[in-house]
Amino acid sequence: MLKTLHTICRAGIASEPPPASDDALRVSDVLQNRIRGILGRALCIRHVDAGSCNGCELEIHALSNPVYNIEGLGIKFVASPRHADMLLVTGPVSRNMEVALRRTYDATPDPKIVVAIGDCGCTGGVFGENYASVGRVANVIPVNVAVPGCPSSPNRILAGILTAISPPGVK
Amino acid sequence: MELQYWIDQSTPLPGAPGVRRLDVTVDTWLACATDVAASGGRLFALWADCAGEATVFAALISEPIVLLLALELPGTTATYPSLAEIFPAAARMQRAAADLCGVRARDFDQRPWLRHAAWPVDYLPLASETRPAAGREPAIDQYSFVRVSGDGVHEIPVGPVHAGVIEPGHFRFSVVGEKVLKLEERLGYVHKGIEQRFSDLSANEGQRLAARVSGDSAVAYSWAYCQALEGIVGAAVPTRATWLRALALECERIANHLGDLGALGNDAGFAFGLSQLSRLKELWLRAIETALGQRYLMDFVVPGGVFTNPSMDNLVALAACAAKIATEAIVIRGIYDEHAGVRDRFADAGIVTPALAKQLSLCGLAGRASAQLHDLRADMPCAPYTDLRVRTFTSRDGDVAARVAVRFDELNESARLIDEIVHKLPNGAFRVVFAQPAEAGMGVGIIEGWRGPVLVALRIAADGRIQRCHPHDPSWQNWPVLEHAIIGNIVPDFPLINKSFNLSYSGHDL
Numbered sequence: 001m002l003k004t005l006h007t008i009c010r011a012g013i014a015s016e017p018p019p020a021s022d023d024a025l026r027v028s029d030v031l032q033n034r035i036r037g038i039l040g041r042a043l044c045i046r047h048v049d050a051g052s053c054n055g056c057e058l059e060i061h062a063l064s065n066p067v068y069n070i071e072g073l074g075i076k077f078v079a080s081p082r083h084a085d086m087l088l089v090t091g092p093v094s095r096n097m098e099v100a101l102r103r104t105y106d107a108t109p110d111p112k113i114v115v116a117i118g119d120c121g122c123t124g125g126v127f128g129e130n131y132a133s134v135g136r137v138a139n140v141i142p143v144n145v146a147v148p149g150c151p152s153s154p155n156r157i158l159a160g161i162l163t164a165i166s167p168p169g170v171k
Numbered sequence: 172m173e174l175q176y177w178i179d180q181s182t183p184l185p186g187a188p189g190v191r192r193l194d195v196t197v198d199t200w201l202a203c204a205t206d207v208a209a210s211g212g213r214l215f216a217l218w219a220d221c222a223g224e225a226t227v228f229a230a231l232i233s234e235p236i237v238l239l240l241a242l243e244l245p246g247t248t249a250t251y252p253s254l255a256e257i258f259p260a261a262a263r264m265q266r267a268a269a270d271l272c273g274v275r276a277r278d279f280d281q282r283p284w285l286r287h288a289a290w291p292v293d294y295l296p297l298a299s300e301t302r303p304a305a306g307r308e309p310a311i312d313q314y315s316f317v318r319v320s321g322d323g324v325h326e327i328p329v330g331p332v333h334a335g336v337i338e339p340g341h342f343r344f345s346v347v348g349e350k351v352l353k354l355e356e357r358l359g360y361v362h363k364g365i366e367q368r369f370s371d372l373s374a375n376e377g378q379r380l381a382a383r384v385s386g387d388s389a390v391a392y393s394w395a396y397c398q399a400l401e402g403i404v405g406a407a408v409p410t411r412a413t414w415l416r417a418l419a420l421e422c423e424r425i426a427n428h429l430g431d432l433g434a435l436g437n438d439a440g441f442a443f444g445l446s447q448l449s450r451l452k453e454l455w456l457r458a459i460e461t462a463l464g465q466r467y468l469m470d471f472v473v474p475g476g477v478f479t480n481p482s483m484d485n486l487v488a489l490a491a492c493a494a495k496i497a498t499e500a501i502v503i504r505g506i507y508d509e510h511a512g513v514r515d516r517f518a519d520a521g522i523v524t525p526a527l528a529k530q531l532s533l534c535g536l537a538g539r540a541s542a543q544l545h546d547l548r549a550d551m552p553c554a555p556y557t558d559l560r561v562r563t564f565t566s567r568d569g570d571v572a573a574r575v576a577v578r579f580d581e582l583n584e585s586a587r588l589i590d591e592i593v594h595k596l597p598n599g600a601f602r603v604v605f606a607q608p609a610e611a612g613m614g615v616g617i618i619e620g621w622r623g624p625v626l627v628a629l630r631i632a633a634d635g636r637i638q639r640c641h642p643h644d645p646s647w648q649n650w651p652v653l654e655h656a657i658i659g660n661i662v663p664d665f666p667l668i669n670k671s672f673n674l675s676y677s678g679h680d681l
Contacts, residue, residue: 003506004443007499014450047336051361053677055386055467060336061430062456065449079334094363094680095289097339099311100331126380131290131303132364151386151467 015069019155021163025145027138029168035111039085039165043075046084046108050101050140051094051133055151056118060088062154075161081107086164087114088157089141091121093134105141113164115145117157122146174210177203178236185402186614186629187395189551190230190237197252200229200242204257207231207238213532213545214258215617216626216643217265219272221247221298222370223638227274229254229261230615230626230643234550237617239628247273247298260532260648271297271366285359285680288312296367297639319345319353327662331360335666338676342665349661354654362680369640374400374608374631375474377640381627382469384642385678390416390423391620392642392678393472395627398553398616400474403631404608409600412476413554418486418592419468419477421585422459424621425493426452426467428582429500431673435575436507438667439516447503451496458492461485476602490593497586504579517572521656521668524569533652535623535645537672540577541569547619558595559588574671581621607635622646622675644678 047060063070064077078084081104093101105114116137119125124135137143147160181191195203212233220226225244230237242251253276254261265276266284273295275281283292288311290296294303319326324347331339341357365384369377381396382389394416401408429452436444456466462485463471464478471478481489507513523533528541538545548561564580566573613630623645630639653672657665 003502003509007447007502007506008443011447011450014453048332049336049338049361051363051677052338053383053386054338054675055383055389055469057336057338058387058430058467062449062453064445065453066446067450067453077336081332092363094361096287096360096362096680097331098289100339100360104332126383127363127365127368130364130367131294131296132362132367150383150469153466 014066015072016067018073018162019159021166022159023163023168025147025160025163026168027143027146029144036165036167041074043086043161043165044078044084045075045086045088045161046078046081046104047088048090048101048104050089050091050097050137052090052118052120056090056121059151059154059157060090060117063158068154068158070158082109084108085112086161087112088117088161089114089121089137090117091137092124092127093137093140095132095134098134098140101140113145114141114143115147115160115164116143117147117160118152119148119150122148125150174206174212174233177206177238181238184239184615185405185612186399187237187402187551187617188553189235190239190615190617192239192241194241194243197242200240201252201254201257203238203240204229204231204254207233208257213534214254214260214648215624216628216641216647217254217261217268218628218641218643219268219274219297220630220639220641221272221274221295225249225272225274225298227251227268228628234545237551237615239615244274247295250275250277252276253278258532259530260651263651264647271295273298282315285362287359296364314357316343316355316357317353323347324352340676344662344665346662349663351657351660351662351665354657356650356654358650358676359680361677365681366641369637372637374629374635374637375605377629377637378473379470381640381642382472384681385644385675386467386469387427387675388423388620388622388625388644388678389467389469390419390472391618391625392627393470394420395616395618395625396629396642397472397474398618399614399627399629400608402614402616403612403629404606406475406603406605409476409603410554410597411599411601414592414596415477415481415601416472417555417559418589419463419471420618420620421588421592422463423468424585425496425582426455426459427621428578429455429496431670432500432575432578432582434670435571435667436513438670439513441510441513444503444507448500451499455492455496458489462489473602475605476600478602480601486593486596490590493586493589497583500579500582507575514572516664516667517575518570520571520664521660521671522568522570523652523656525567527655528569528652531652531655532648534648536577536581536621537574537649537652538623539563539565540573542567547617547624551617555592559591561588571667571671609633609635620645622673623649642678642681644675646674646679649674650679
């Protein structure tokens with residue numbers, strides 16, 4: 001127990017300030033400001049891997065580490081789409097995941113936001129479209145914010161999430 | 172017959188040292204596999220190549236040799252003898268080969284594996300000339316899971332969309348109360364046509380795709396790919412580049428072990444482990460980015476060498492960071508070891524006995540935690556591992572605690588290797604101009620990634636285009652073993668046991 005406490009004290013607080021929102025990442029805006037005010041203080045995210053290489057998942061994991069400390073911003077990952085305000089989707093969408101992604105989207109209550117993560121989520125990336133891949137997330141469900149990168153860095157993913165819940169033009 | 176008899180008839184293949192090709196007939200296919208098994212050998216990979224003649228390849232490993240059996244078949248409708256009786260791990264690979272190329276093993280289990288309902292049954296992605304029209308809404312298929320019946324038995328279906336930030340797959344648990352009687356996996360959800368996509372690319376472009384077969388093993392895959400390609404072309408890679416590749420591979424190993432060891436603590440209800448180790452992982456990724464240019468080294472290993480030449484100052488800082496992390500990890504290991512709650516969850520959970528591990532060709536770090544002491548870096552070293560003398564770690568316990576212990580040991584060893592690499596790093600070029608290959612050929616690369624041995628088999632045409640590229644992930648061997656590891660455990664221990672293996676869905680589904 002003492003060693004645990006000692007380690008915690010020695011590590012101190014590692015959290016860094018969050019990045020500013022970035023309108024360049026915005027694809028479409030759906031939220032009324034009143035709703036934005038409510039979501040902004042307690043956002044629930046459901047992550048869906050729709051066919052990713054798992055690189056973006058590693059960086060989404062990093063959001064929960066003490067440095068990015070996403071829970072400190074009032075944002076948390078939830079276990080069911082029914083509890084979620086936002087879907088964070090990595091792609092490309094494989095055809096074997098197409099129905100599952102659609103169903104997850106349908107199960108998420110309105111108003112909902114979709115953030116596509118990574119080059120593959122934005123464009124289909126290196127995998128493209130073929131018999132087994134539908135390509136970008138927007139080919140299957142409507143996307144509000146798209147964050148490129150291979151993989152997207154935690155700072156960019158966080159900027160994308162914050163952009164989605166900020167009104168356009170506000171930093 | 173002895174294994175040596177078959178080795179004598181085989182011919183060396185370009186690429187990794189020790190890989191040899193042996194053309195077999197339907198009769199000698201099984202005989203050779205039996206002899207390899209009798210000599211302690213295991214199945215490394217199995218795939219079919221139907222671009223041209225239909226050929227089934229089985230890579231069998233008996234250190235220090237990888238014997239690549241090539242069985243030519245008369246067309247894609249042909250069947251061949253199943254290797255599953257000798258190597259149970261072959262079963263799913265054979266089903267995948269049937270889905271993609273049509274060639275079927277004579278086995279009792281003829282269910283599709285990678286093909287769900289997204290493309291028609293008569294479409295063979297790697298053999299058919301015409302590609303199916305896109306835009307059709309895929310149907311939901313009915314997969315025939317093996318049913319368990321009896322008083323009080325019920326099923327828990329989980330996935331493909333899981334409750335955490337993880338990849339998709341379906342698990343069908345048959346349970347009584349909390350106890351798991353049987354787990355059946357259904358994978359293939361992230362199948363995105365990687366192998367067909369390879370054949371759209373030139374040999375030099377293939378590295379980018381290879382690195383993204385499984386993002387957590389980008390260095391292992393891109394190195395194995397380049398090893399195969401450079402072997403075919405006969406290109407000499409600068410010594411400094413091979414050392415930097417090894418540096419990147421050990422960086423990747425540390426990053427993944429830090430992530431998983433933290434998550435394992437969390438799954439045992441000890442959030443302290445996750446917050447401390449994920450903090451160290453972030454520190455580590457930033458050190459990698461400073462030294463090598465990327466947090467995750469997706470495009471560091473390129474044909475002809477490595478992408479950037481790191482400065483000596485940054486490399487020394489990287490080695491210092493690795494040493495600092497290794498020291499801190501030892502403290503956290505001590506805390507895990509002394510924490511009664513963590514010990515209680517780790518010890519005796521998800522046991523894979525050494526005998527079962529051997530029978531099922533369990534490989535990589537999970538294999539080493541079940542007394543299967545194999546590591547390509549030590550057993551069949553390519554440069555620079557020939558000069559590095561990697562220490563390997565093992566346990567006979569085969570439980571979650573053993574896999575945790577092996578990971579901590581390997582993390583420490585990788586930090587030592589990074590220090591040694593940085594201090595012995597030869598001078599010279601870090602990359603040579605890599606010409607587009609001008610001759611057809613086939614090569615195989617094998618690299619020990621953090622999860623286990625990765626294989627990339629590459630066949631290129633005379634115009635430098637890829638005809639067939641098969642990347643093999645160690646998860647193919649280890650997924651079926653997970654079904655055994657969970658038997659008799661309780662459902663709430665599944666995430667913990669699963670995480671202790673942390674197998675790749677993307678690397679498996681392709």
